[in-house]
Amino acid sequence: MAEPFSLLMPVYRGDHAAHFAKAFASSVAQQTLKPAQVVLVQDGPVGDELAAAIEAAVAASDVAVVHHRIPENVGLSRALTEGLALSEHDIVARMDADDISLPERFAKQLPLVEDGLDLVGTGMYEFLDDDGTIVGKRVPRSDADDIAAYSRFHDPFSHPTVVYRRSAVDRVGGYQPMGLMEDYWLFARMIADGAAVGNVPEPLVMYRVGAGAYARRGGRAQWRSELALQRALRDIRFTTRGQYLRNVSVRGVYRFVPERVRRVAYRRFIANGGAIAEH
Known part of the structure; x- marks a missing residue:
């Protein structure tokens, strides 16, 4: 049962x-x-x-x-x-x-948590507000070592898809304010604490992409949140000095490029761990 x-x-x-x-x-x-x-x-x-x-x-x-x-x-x-x-x-x-959960989502995630994982995400489809057209597919990294390595550069989980052990979340102090990046900050602390993590590559959640979705990922407010997060990751030694400098540079540029460039970058590289998104 x-x-x-x-x-x-x-x-x-x-x-x-x-x-x-x-x-x-x-x-x-x-x-x-x-x-x-x-x-x-x-x-x-x-x-x-x-x-x-x-x-x-x-x-x-x-x-x-x-x-x-x-x-x-x-x-x-x-x-x-x-x-x-x-x-x-x-x-x-x-x-x-x-967003929308696909019918088999929990049936596929729960056994992995019961088998010992503390945190499990899934892939996602991106769909448009107006007509439900699928415009992208996010394919996360699933191997624990790959997730840990990728997490030094970007959040390896899509927050709306995750299932976790509350005890593992509590061990690292739970959710803490971090601008618009409280999820990444939580997951990084869980990985640093030794939590067992994984992703189901299959898209099990449909993520609604409305007007302005990619515009909101840029600008000064996002940059301030980004900088605060990168400093916090460095403070707990989650990232090296070199990784910190790389992240501030690369992710900083991402926050200020035109929206159309940001959309392409996010779908093709960031949300998919370097994999090419399907359209």
Whole structure:
């Protein structure tokens, strides 16, 4: 019998009601292996349409849902921290409120965690908001040594795809604020701590690519977050001085190139660990 697990999903006012409904259904009712608990963290007030979608999803769910409301928007790091504290099970699956889990996702990830991995991600399809057209395929590195090596340059996991042991997350201090890169900072600390990690190369999540998705990966705010992260990675000796200098240079350029160049670079190299994305 599979070990029970919790599904942790944050939602905030910027999420679209219809997208949330699809994300919730795909990760609960439509899974061949369902979570035993859903922890839905509402990060601050939401509009009427989204509130109605949340209420409907909770009411229709055949899996117990903890709907945790945070009065004011506190950001992803704190929202996930509060959600983890409400998770009843050591195995926790992450999901965002605008993506879609494919039906076999948890059935393929959970056995790997039960067999000893502390952190397991998957590949992803990128699809467009407007018509659902698949425009890219992210293929992560799956070997633990390759993941560890690649993590010195870039996040080797796609956050919405991961399943992890909460105990392994807690051992390294959990989610901590790091601009828009709290996931990379967490995963790097887990790898540095000796966590057993892996990826399922097969795309098991569909990642929604809306207008401005790649524009948001650039600019001064992203650069400040990038620089803070690289300094933190160097401070814990996760990267060498040479790797730090390389990352600041290469990733710094990436933050300031035109959006169309950033889109090509992300799809072809960064999101795929150096592999060519399929279109």
